[in-house]
Amino acid sequence: MELNELEKIRVEKINAMRAAGIEPYPTRSEVNTTIQQAIEAFSQFENSHPDESLSDHFILGGRIRSIRTMGKLAFAHIEDGSGRIQLMLRLNELGQDNLDQFKNWFDIGDFIQAEGSLTRSRTGEVTLLVSAFKMLAKAISPLPAAKDEEVDGQIIRHATFSDPETRFRQRYADLAINEDVREIFRKRTAVVRSLQRFMDSHGFLEVETPILQPIYGGAAAQPFTTHHNQLKQELFLRISFELYLKRLLVGGLDRVYEIGRDFRNEGVSFKHNPEFTQLEFYWAYADYLKVMELTEQMVSTAAQDVLHTQKVQFKGQEIDLTPPWKRVELRQGILDACGIDIDQHPEADTLFKAMAEKGLTPNPEATRGKLIDALIGDFLEPNFIQPTFLYDYPRDISPLAKKKPENPAVVERFEGFIGGMELCNSFTELNDPLDQEKRFQEMGRAYSDNDDEQHPMDEDYLQAMSYGMPPNGGFGMGIDRLVMLLTNKTSIREVILFPHLREREEE
RNA sequence: GGGCGCGUAGCUCAAUGGUAGAGCAGUGGCCUUUUAAGCCAUUGGUUAAGGGUUCGAGCCCCUUCGCGCUCACCA
Numbered sequence: 001m002e003l004n005e006l007e008k009i010r011v012e013k014i015n016a017m018r019a020a021g022i023e024p025y026p027t028r029s030e031v032n033t034t035i036q037q038a039i040e041a042f043s044q045f046e047n048s049h050p051d052e053s054l055s056d057h058f059i060l061g062g063r064i065r066s067i068r069t070m071g072k073l074a075f076a077h078i079e080d081g082s083g084r085i086q087l088m089l090r091l092n093e094l095g096q097d098n099l100d101q102f103k104n105w106f107d108i109g110d111f112i113q114a115e116g117s118l119t120r121s122r123t124g125e126v127t128l129l130v131s132a133f134k135m136l137a138k139a140i141s142p143l144p145a146a147k148d149e150e151v152d153g154q155i156i157r158h159a160t161f162s163d164p165e166t167r168f169r170q171r172y173a174d175l176a177i178n179e180d181v182r183e184i185f186r187k188r189t190a191v192v193r194s195l196q197r198f199m200d201s202h203g204f205l206e207v208e209t210p211i212l213q214p215i216y217g218g219a220a221a222q223p224f225t226t227h228h229n230q231l232k233q234e235l236f237l238r239i240s241f242e243l244y245l246k247r248l249l250v251g252g253l254d255r256v257y258e259i260g261r262d263f264r265n266e267g268v269s270f271k272h273n274p275e276f277t278q279l280e281f282y283w284a285y286a287d288y289l290k291v292m293e294l295t296e297q298m299v300s301t302a303a304q305d306v307l308h309t310q311k312v313q314f315k316g317q318e319i320d321l322t323p324p325w326k327r328v329e330l331r332q333g334i335l336d337a338c339g340i341d342i343d344q345h346p347e348a349d350t351l352f353k354a355m356a357e358k359g360l361t362p363n364p365e366a367t368r369g370k371l372i373d374a375l376i377g378d379f380l381e382p383n384f385i386q387p388t389f390l391y392d393y394p395r396d397i398s399p400l401a402k403k404k405p406e407n408p409a410v411v412e413r414f415e416g417f418i419g420g421m422e423l424c425n426s427f428t429e430l431n432d433p434l435d436q437e438k439r440f441q442e443m444g445r446a447y448s449d450n451d452d453e454q455h456p457m458d459e460d461y462l463q464a465m466s467y468g469m470p471p472n473g474g475f476g477m478g479i480d481r482l483v484m485l486l487t488n489k490t491s492i493r494e495v496i497l498f499p500h501l502r503e504r505e506e507e
Numbered sequence: 508g509g510g511c512g513c514g515u516a517g518c519u520c521a522a523u524g525g526u527a528g529a530g531c532a533g534u535g536g537c538c539u540u541u542u543a544a545g546c547c548a549u550u551g552g553u554u555a556a557g558g559g560u561u562c563g564a565g566c567c568c569c570u571u572c573g574c575g576c577u578c579a580c581c582a
Binding site for chain 2: 071073074088090127161266272
């Protein structure tokens with residue numbers, strides 16, 4: 001560990017403490033109260049005993065966030081997971097030696113415990129008048145300087161720790177300093193809990209399926225590959241949960257869901273991280289229309305639970321999540337947005353020409369479905385700010401979805417968009433094993449010139465379906481993007497504790 | 508992967524091609540009710556790394572690394 005000058009000074013303080021017989025990293029602490037509990041206890045006490053101090057045997061612990069010393073008096077704030085409280089250290093209570101020790105050896109960032117009586121300082125702040133204190137863990141690296149001022153409940157930040165690279169590489173420091181960052185992740189957990197409660201209360205069973213898979217599937221994405229040494233077996237990190245969850249429907253678990261990590265070996269962007277969290281559920285005897293209704297309920301309930309409102313601020317716009325959400329039929333939506341009627345172009349080549357005439361430059365190799373997908377991305381997705389279901393997708397980009405009875409070129413599928421982002425994807429699941437086999441074969445042909453995106457045939461999945469799979473509606477949603485929406489963050493890295501960053505070159 | 512931008516003290520940022528600076532943090536001093544504490548003094552730099560042009564480079568050029576934005580990719 002290379003020490004800079006500030007850190008060397010801290011190490012000298014550690015040595016001085018040990019020389020004085022004080023252990024800067026004691027094995028045990030005597031902390032018995034959280035800061036929040038202490039403040040609440042004092043508030044109650046005050047009601048019946050105005051202008052008195054409360055000298056219960058409170059021992060508080062926390063990290064020093066600020067120090068203000070004067071000649072014979074020092075103030076500090078300590079912070080634990082529950083809140084922040086001011087300490088007052090006076091010569092009268094502590095004596096010269098103890099006060100000097102605090103001034104000489106204690107720094108911002110150190111963890112300490114302190115006991116004493118609770119009172120109000122002259123400015124009216126609840127304060128622990130310290131009678132004894134102890135170092136719990138000396139910090140060597142100084143926390144980046146950040147100062148918050150609270151004015152009428154508004155936090156004004158005077159110095160900051162804001163460089164995104166350093167914040168993400170040293171997320172621990174980011175969290176330690178920036179309370180609003182901690183709040184993002186408290187909300188993230190609250191969102192997940194809300195989704196779990198919602199699914200549980202609708203009779204869904206939360207399950208866990210393999211992350212290491214011999215055959216990947218359920219999405220069109222490049223997988224990460226790995227290897228089992230003893231079994232000499234190539235394995236893939238899952239790109240979706242879909243095929244395993246639907247096997248469970250075959251097994252008689254009618255309503256299942258999983259919240260977990262997917263891994264996709266693709267580009268990184270403000271809305272893509274190589275590993276991301278997904279909620280998928282499969283619902284026997286339902287179809288995509290029922291899933292739409294459940295989706296509206298689920299997302300608006302999450303907003304209500306976490307933010308206590310269904311109107312959220314995102315990128316300077318108010319988004320109203322209250323059901324029902326707008327529904328746009330894919331063909332009509334594209335027709336309205338750019339005048340191209342995809343039904344007039346059953347093959348890729350004429351659709352390509354129609355797009356070229358509109359001045360677009362689509363990929364000439366793209367299938368019809370991929371061209372339509374490009375139209376969605378260009379004309380529809382960015383404009384779906386308010387929650388919108390786009391439904392009825394072309395068959396060839398949806399190999400696991402069921403055809404519409406009245407139009408076999410179209411499948412019963414929808415995607416949900418909010419804030420100009422795709423949030424979720426759902427379909428009435430294909431449960432015809434012979435049709436499913438055909439679709440796998442078609443996908444194999446469509447991508448045969450591109451090994452990376454080839455969709456492998458999953459024989460065992462077909463075997464499962466051959467035993468009979470109930471009709472069902474399936475659903476997948478990016479939790480990271482939902483958290484972005486509910487915390488008004490425009491980068492996925494802000495809502496992932498340890499987002500993927502390139503490895504730094506060591507010299 | 509392409510384009511544009513950025514990288515300077517622990518943090519946030521300055522610095523026409525001409526002695527690398529400020530605020531905060533730190534250190535020393537004064538101060539017994541402060542809270543962005545204040546006042547005085549002071550330490551701290553391989554200017555991301557490497558190379559080049561130049562009498563002289565943080566600044567101009569090249570290469571590399573990282574980050575951001577954007578495009579491409581992403582059922």
